[in-house]
Amino acid sequence: MPRFVGRHVIRKDGYSKATGHARYLDDLSFPGLLYARTIRSTIAAGRVVSLQFPPASAGFTVVVPEDIPGRNTVALIQDDQPCLADGVVHHAAEPLAIIAHEDAERARTVEVGVTYAPGTPNFDPQQSRRVFKDVAIHKGRTSDGFRQADLIVEGEYRTGHQEHLYIEPNGVIAVPADDGITIYGSLQCPYYVHHALCALLGLPASRVRVVQTETGGGFGGKEDYPSIIAGHAALVALKSGRPVKLVYDRSEDMLATTKRHPAIVRHRTGVTKDGRLTAIEIDVLMDGGAYCTLSPVVLSRGVLHATGPYRCDHVSVTGRVVMTNTPPNGAFRGFGAPQTLFAAEVHMDRIAEQLGVDPVRLREKNLLRPGDTTATGQVLGEDAAALDVLREAVTRSDYARKRRAWRGTHKGIGLSLFFHGAGFTGSGEVKLQSKATVELTPDGARIRVASTDIGQGQRTVHAQIVAEALGIPYDDVDVIIPDTSLVPDSGPTVASRTTMVVGGLLKRCADDLRTTLGRLTPREYVRRHGPIAVTKQYEPPPGLVWDDETYRGSAYGSYGWACDVVEVEQDPVTLEVRPTKVTAVSDIGTVIFPLGARGQVEGGTAQGLGYALTEEVVMRDGAMANAQLTNYIVPTTLDTPAMDVVFVERPYAHGPYGAKGVGEMPFDGAAPAVVNAIRSLGLDVREIPATPERLMDAPAIAARKGTRR
Amino acid sequence: MSRTTQKAVAFELNGEPVTLRVHPLKRLLEVLRDDCGLTGTKEGCGEGECGACTVLVDGVAVNACLVPVAQVAGATVLTIEGLQGRHPLQRAFAEHGGAQCGICTPGMIMAAAALGPAPTLDEVRTGLAGNICRCTGYEGIYRAIRKAGPRGSKAKARTPRSRS
Numbered sequence: 001m002p003r004f005v006g007r008h009v010i011r012k013d014g015y016s017k018a019t020g021h022a023r024y025l026d027d028l029s030f031p032g033l034l035y036a037r038t039i040r041s042t043i044a045a046g047r048v049v050s051l052q053f054p055p056a057s058a059g060f061t062v063v064v065p066e067d068i069p070g071r072n073t074v075a076l077i078q079d080d081q082p083c084l085a086d087g088v089v090h091h092a093a094e095p096l097a098i099i100a101h102e103d104a105e106r107a108r109t110v111e112v113g114v115t116y117a118p119g120t121p122n123f124d125p126q127q128s129r130r131v132f133k134d135v136a137i138h139k140g141r142t143s144d145g146f147r148q149a150d151l152i153v154e155g156e157y158r159t160g161h162q163e164h165l166y167i168e169p170n171g172v173i174a175v176p177a178d179d180g181i182t183i184y185g186s187l188q189c190p191y192y193v194h195h196a197l198c199a200l201l202g203l204p205a206s207r208v209r210v211v212q213t214e215t216g217g218g219f220g221g222k223e224d225y226p227s228i229i230a231g232h233a234a235l236v237a238l239k240s241g242r243p244v245k246l247v248y249d250r251s252e253d254m255l256a257t258t259k260r261h262p263a264i265v266r267h268r269t270g271v272t273k274d275g276r277l278t279a280i281e282i283d284v285l286m287d288g289g290a291y292c293t294l295s296p297v298v299l300s301r302g303v304l305h306a307t308g309p310y311r312c313d314h315v316s317v318t319g320r321v322v323m324t325n326t327p328p329n330g331a332f333r334g335f336g337a338p339q340t341l342f343a344a345e346v347h348m349d350r351i352a353e354q355l356g357v358d359p360v361r362l363r364e365k366n367l368l369r370p371g372d373t374t375a376t377g378q379v380l381g382e383d384a385a386a387l388d389v390l391r392e393a394v395t396r397s398d399y400a401r402k403r404r405a406w407r408g409t410h411k412g413i414g415l416s417l418f419f420h421g422a423g424f425t426g427s428g429e430v431k432l433q434s435k436a437t438v439e440l441t442p443d444g445a446r447i448r449v450a451s452t453d454i455g456q457g458q459r460t461v462h463a464q465i466v467a468e469a470l471g472i473p474y475d476d477v478d479v480i481i482p483d484t485s486l487v488p489d490s491g492p493t494v495a496s497r498t499t500m501v502v503g504g505l506l507k508r509c510a511d512d513l514r515t516t517l518g519r520l521t522p523r524e525y526v527r528r529h530g531p532i533a534v535t536k537q538y539e540p541p542p543g544l545v546w547d548d549e550t551y552r553g554s555a556y557g558s559y560g561w562a563c564d565v566v567e568v569e570q571d572p573v574t575l576e577v578r579p580t581k582v583t584a585v586s587d588i589g590t591v592i593f594p595l596g597a598r599g600q601v602e603g604g605t606a607q608g609l610g611y612a613l614t615e616e617v618v619m620r621d622g623a624m625a626n627a628q629l630t631n632y633i634v635p636t637t638l639d640t641p642a643m644d645v646v647f648v649e650r651p652y653a654h655g656p657y658g659a660k661g662v663g664e665m666p667f668d669g670a671a672p673a674v675v676n677a678i679r680s681l682g683l684d685v686r687e688i689p690a691t692p693e694r695l696m697d698a699p700a701i702a703a704r705k706g707t708r709r
Numbered sequence: 710m711s712r713t714t715q716k717a718v719a720f721e722l723n724g725e726p727v728t729l730r731v732h733p734l735k736r737l738l739e740v741l742r743d744d745c746g747l748t749g750t751k752e753g754c755g756e757g758e759c760g761a762c763t764v765l766v767d768g769v770a771v772n773a774c775l776v777p778v779a780q781v782a783g784a785t786v787l788t789i790e791g792l793q794g795r796h797p798l799q800r801a802f803a804e805h806g807g808a809q810c811g812i813c814t815p816g817m818i819m820a821a822a823a824l825g826p827a828p829t830l831d832e833v834r835t836g837l838a839g840n841i842c843r844c845t846g847y848e849g850i851y852r853a854i855r856k857a858g859p860r861g862s863k864a865k866a867r868t869p870r871s872r873s
Contacts, residue, residue, distance in 0.1 A: 020749020216812025455810025
């Protein structure tokens with residue numbers, strides 16, 4: 001019987017957070033601190049003719065591109081984004097210079113004049129001529145598949161930007177050291193920042209140190225962006241020789257930092273009269289914004305999830321992500337999959353309508369089962385749980401009865417079936433070569449990983465895994481704060497990989513140590529033999545093969561499977577749609593930390609409900625026009641319905657204790673389930689957020705056939 | 710803010726009398742964090758929308774980012790530090806999923822403390838409507854508040870309701 005895995009434990013950071021003792025970035029101070037502010041472009045495209053700074057006597061430290069000792073780039077994938085725009089502006093709110101002062105108020109209010117020669121921006125991805133990345137997946141021959149079809153259903157689906165709205169804005173402190181720099185920051189990926197700073201500052205790895213501070217939410221918004229803000233603070237710190245704090249206020253954070261990629265997804269599907277999918281053709285267009293950032297991998301994940309969890313012999317998926325003159329879009333929980341799964345699942349309900357079959361029966365007929373192959377040719381194992389989660393969700397929610405009973409009322413019900421690959425896409429994990437370390441101490445064990453706890457419970461889950469494997473109490477496992485001078489590179493804290501991949505490395509470390517310990521306790525062992533640490537490096541599970549060129553093979557080590565049923569009510573006067581209940585059934589493999597897993601599903605679902613209904617980023621002249629909480633509407637207590645959260649555990653053979661990933665999948669399903677619930681009200685919505693304005697414009701669903709049962 | 714405009718402001722902070730020389734329009738949030746060193750109160754938006762800076766002034770939950778310090782002269786101010794880790798809500802939030810990233814947690818606990826013991830779920834949802842949590846979907850927070858309540862808490866029936 002497991003003692004800690006799958007059991008209730010108290011999260012490692014629970015008390016410090018509930019008492020206010022947990023120290024976030026803005027809670028820290030250093031002697032001689034300067035406060036920095038970013039000077040940003042107010043145009044979306046053009047040239048900077050001149051910058052007018054206050055006189056030197058005013059005591060400001062100013063950093064411009066000429067002050068950059070290394071390469072003026074945010075090193076990530078294509079290195080196309082400058083840390084500070086060097087004369088040419090590609091988007092609004094682009095950083096031009098950094099100004100700092102020991103008086104925070106003066107730094108905040110000082111005026112810096114900028115003279116521009118404006119250019120002509122492009123805000124429409126469909127008009128863009130710059131493609132950051134294109135991807136194609138082909139299986140079978142869609143022309144054959146369409147010949148077998150009795151009916152072809154086409155549709156175009158659109159999703160908007162979304163703001164992460166972590167409650168703690170982006171912030172860092174840079175502290176100059178004798179021969180280098182230390183960064184404290186609210187961030188997800190210490191080694192991403194480390195890598196970017198070495199390039200920017202021209203420093204060797206040993207002279208850059210990155211320390212995570214308690215992080216008040218990330219959701220992907222602190223995956224790539226901290227490399228930029230850390231670079232800015234570091235440049236000021238090196239120039240002034242003083243510690244520098246750079247913290248965004250809410251408005252700047254919303255205006256300048258990354259968002260979820262807007263997408264346009266077109267489907268063309270062949271289906272037989274009895275509901276078998278014969279051909280799937282999908283085209284995905286994503287708006288990357290002005291620079292590449294993580295767009296290629298976001299697109300890749302989007303395309304790999306674009307068919308939804310369905311089997312079909314003839315599939316063609318093409319996708320591209322293009323440049324527009326808007327702030328760069330980046331990582332956000334789900335990472336491309338929410339956009340394409342929204343399209344797939346709304347399209348599925350439209351196919352059911354046109355065939356006159358029940359949406360659940362259409363899904364049952366086509367969903368991926370163990371032994372089926374995905375669009376990339378991956379053969380699914382016994383843990384492919386699509387049918388299990390669908391049946392459980394339909395039964396628990398009383399879907400069929402409610403759908404019948406509510407017809408013609410203001411109440412609606414809809415569902416979505418979805419899957420999510422855990423870990424880096426394709427060969428990503430092999431390239432990352434992640435490492436993790438466990439050491440024995442007189443008090444038990446200590447975990448050294450670069451994985452960050454951003455609220456998702458990394459410290460707790462990792463400690464549970466190590467305690468279980470070592471056979472020592474959970475309370476005796478210590479998890480040190482990620483600090484690149486103390487932890488190996490465990491890869492970034494992204495892609496639902498922290499439990500499955502890094503947790504898996506930790507289990508291997510702990511298994512080895514347990515053998516070493518024999519019958520001794522850690523205290524006895526350390527006393528007799530001295531300290532010992534074990535480090536393990538990632539090795540792919542047997543049979544996991546992927547080809548980056550052809551997009552064939554195993555796109556992910558494992559997939560989670562889930563079904564959301566959303567119930568809604570529409571106000572007949574304002575047309576506003578409100579969710580009233582969510583039933584969320586998920587397979588994430590073995591659940592390690594039940595309370596945390598449940599919290600991930602509840603929180604991800606709530607964020608997805610906001611994406612579906614209220615969270616509209618209004619872009620005007622290439623900048624977010626509603627960059628404030630007053631009119632960017634995220635769900636409050638009164639907008640978030642009761643949730644019935646259930647786990648159907650289908651263990652993954654190569655995950656620690658059978659665990660898969662959990663963080664992202666819960667986001668994927670809410671939006672299509674909401675829109676399918678709105679369809680049950682008779683409104684044809686193909687774009688989110690489904691605000692009352694969009695609902696007013698939505699056509700009624702034409703002449704629906706009676707649902708066959 | 711210039712020193713010449715500083716004034717003495719006296720109030721009770723977490724049970725102790727304090728007198729500070731500060732600009733009377735300085736935000737209570739900054740006074741607490743910078744002048745009093747109490748960083749448990751967080752800034753999430755600075756516009757009174759997120760509730761991360763919730764503190765109790767004479768027992769009423771307010772957004773400290775919207776309150777000029779002059780307004781609390783003579784009042785009692787209670788912050789998360791004033792609960793001293795002994796309030797049942799603190800333990801319940803820590804142990805029952807009320808806190809994930811934790812940045813909204815101090816404000817959320819203060820707002821919940823203002824609800825009094827054993828609030829109904831409707832009272833909780835209404836009372837916390839000004840406190841945004843981006844992690845939990847609020848369900849973990851409701852569970853924590855229910856756990857904190859005395860035995861036989863009224864907050865048992867979970868009846869989802871649309872906004873009235």
